Amino acid sequence: MKPSTQTTEERAQIKPGPRVYARSEHSISRSQVSENALKVLYRLKKAGFEAYLVGGCVRDLLLGREPKDFDVVTDARPDQIKKVFRNCRLVGRRFRLAHVQFGRDIIEVATFRGSVEENSEHRFLNEEGRLLRDNQYGNIEEDVWRRDFTVNSLYYNIKDFSVIDYVGGMEDHLSGTLRLIGDPETRFREDPVRMLRAVRFAVKLGFNLHPDSEKPIAGLADLLNNIPPARLFDETLKLFLSGYALQTFEMLRHYDLFRELFPLVEDSLAEEEEGFPKLFLIKALENSDARITDGKTVTAYFLFAAFLWNPVKAEAKRQIQQGVNETIAYQNASSEIINRQLKSTAFPKRITLAMREVWTLQPRFSRREGNRPFRLLSHPRFRAAYDFLLLRIQAEGEDPALGVWWTEFQEVSELEQKKMIASLSRNPQRKQIKRRRTNKAKAVNRHPQDNV
Numbered sequence: 001m002k003p004s005t006q007t008t009e010e011r012a013q014i015k016p017g018p019r020v021y022a023r024s025e026h027s028i029s030r031s032q033v034s035e036n037a038l039k040v041l042y043r044l045k046k047a048g049f050e051a052y053l054v055g056g057c058v059r060d061l062l063l064g065r066e067p068k069d070f071d072v073v074t075d076a077r078p079d080q081i082k083k084v085f086r087n088c089r090l091v092g093r094r095f096r097l098a099h100v101q102f103g104r105d106i107i108e109v110a111t112f113r114g115s116v117e118e119n120s121e122h123r124f125l126n127e128e129g130r131l132l133r134d135n136q137y138g139n140i141e142e143d144v145w146r147r148d149f150t151v152n153s154l155y156y157n158i159k160d161f162s163v164i165d166y167v168g169g170m171e172d173h174l175s176g177t178l179r180l181i182g183d184p185e186t187r188f189r190e191d192p193v194r195m196l197r198a199v200r201f202a203v204k205l206g207f208n209l210h211p212d213s214e215k216p217i218a219g220l221a222d223l224l225n226n227i228p229p230a231r232l233f234d235e236t237l238k239l240f241l242s243g244y245a246l247q248t249f250e251m252l253r254h255y256d257l258f259r260e261l262f263p264l265v266e267d268s269l270a271e272e273e274e275g276f277p278k279l280f281l282i283k284a285l286e287n288s289d290a291r292i293t294d295g296k297t298v299t300a301y302f303l304f305a306a307f308l309w310n311p312v313k314a315e316a317k318r319q320i321q322q323g324v325n326e327t328i329a330y331q332n333a334s335s336e337i338i339n340r341q342l343k344s345t346a347f348p349k350r351i352t353l354a355m356r357e358v359w360t361l362q363p364r365f366s367r368r369e370g371n372r373p374f375r376l377l378s379h380p381r382f383r384a385a386y387d388f389l390l391l392r393i394q395a396e397g398e399d400p401a402l403g404v405w406w407t408e409f410q411e412v413s414e415l416e417q418k419k420m421i422a423s424l425s426r427n428p429q430r431k432q433i434k435r436r437r438t439n440k441a442k443a444v445n446r447h448p449q450d451n452v
């Protein structure tokens with residue numbers, strides 16, 4: 001381990017004092033701040049402490065967006081915060097934070113973190129420059145330098161409703177620039193996840209990544225290898241389930257970051273064996289974004305099953321060529337691909353189980369003799385697997401007649417269902433073609449996941 005190379009003095013040289021924007025010089029009004037967050041701010045102030053809103057909520061308020069949550073920082077230490085609020089729990093072992101609870105709403109209150117001097121026992125970097133320890137308390141002037149982007153580092157002061165800006169964040173807001181505080185390479189090395197955050201915020205806010213912040217990314221992308229897969233999984237959810245998945249995917253690939261999260265998918269895209277993998281992925285991402293825009297829910301497992309579908313298929317195909325039967329081949333391939341993916345992102349069990357079911361049910365849609373369609377229909381994961389089939393028809397060249405048949409099979413009476421199965425075995429080809437003519441539009445226009 002070696003100590004940080006950047007001293008407080010050097011950091012202070014980047015930007016000297018703060019610029020304070022009075023209430024009349026910015027657009028944040030208290031009516032946009034949640035009642036509970038205001039209560040916390042006022043209570044801390046009344047108890048004689050400093051209290052600010054900081055981070056994503058200030059950024060979003062300045063953009064006129066509704067923040068996901070409100071984060072508060074203060075000079076009060078955790079034990080002092082606890083004394084101010086009865087409804088307060090301290091969490092986190094390494095760096096204690098206070099959670100102030102109002103029913104189901106939680107306001108997170110953090111104590112300012114300190115800058116840590118060169119050679120200090122509190123600040124250690126590993127061989128690649130990753131920050132291993134950073135757990136000192138400090139004041140606002142120190143707290144600001146350990147934040148990531150200038151637009152995430154503005155403080156809304158409850159004392160006089162001003163916005164305090166040490167790093168030029170307000171100007172960057174106005175010009176739509178996402179810029180790392182300090183030396184970009186050092187900051188990415190300290191925490192490589194900041195590279196993923198850069199993409200997430202650039203897409204979400206519609207900001208341009210500043211050229212200096214952008215430059216080191218491609219060269220440092222592989223530092224993400226050393227980040228625990230559990231943390232990368234959390235970040236992956238934020239990247240792909242926020243309504244901008246398609247743009248995020250394109251930008252991650254542009255910076256060579258996508259391969260760090262989904263190496264098998266990146267390889268399958270590079271091969272483009274049948275010309276379909278990219279189209280399939282794009283359709284899945286588009287559908288998912290459209291659902292979020294429409295206020296519908298999206299399921300993580302469905303999207304990640306779509307991501308990894310081509311690697312699963314390729315592996316199953318390989319096994320089938322070696323003489324393994326189709327069902328077993330898909331089961332083996334699912335296990336194999338999941339095990340390899342878990343090295344990058346630690347998907348929890350509930351997600352991998354559901355992905356595996358969606359995949360292994362796919363070959364069963366083509367087997368429609370006897371009781372099989374009834375068994376498939378009563379499978380708990382049928383609806384998701386059926387939506388996945390429709391996606392394959394939309395974007396993978398799977399036979400539309402198969403989708404039409406299954407759509408109809410779900411809608412008719414049991415007697416009709418039996419007739420559908422029987423007529424398939426009498427003359428499968430003719431019946432399929434006839435139904436395709438009458439019902440094609442119906443199935444293809446349905447949205448995958450509509451029933452998930």
Ligand code: ATP
Nearest residue numbers: 054055056057068071146147148152153191193194
């Ligand atoms: P979101 O809208 O996704 O919640 P956010 O900016 O609030 O965006 P959080 O992850 O909630 O993001 O973090 C809150 C704040 O903490 C950030 O705005 C930033 O100032 C700081 N922060 C979070 N993660 C990092 C990091 N990896 N490095 C430096 N600062 C960080």
Ligand code: MG
Nearest residue numbers: 055056057069
């Ligand atoms: Mg936040």
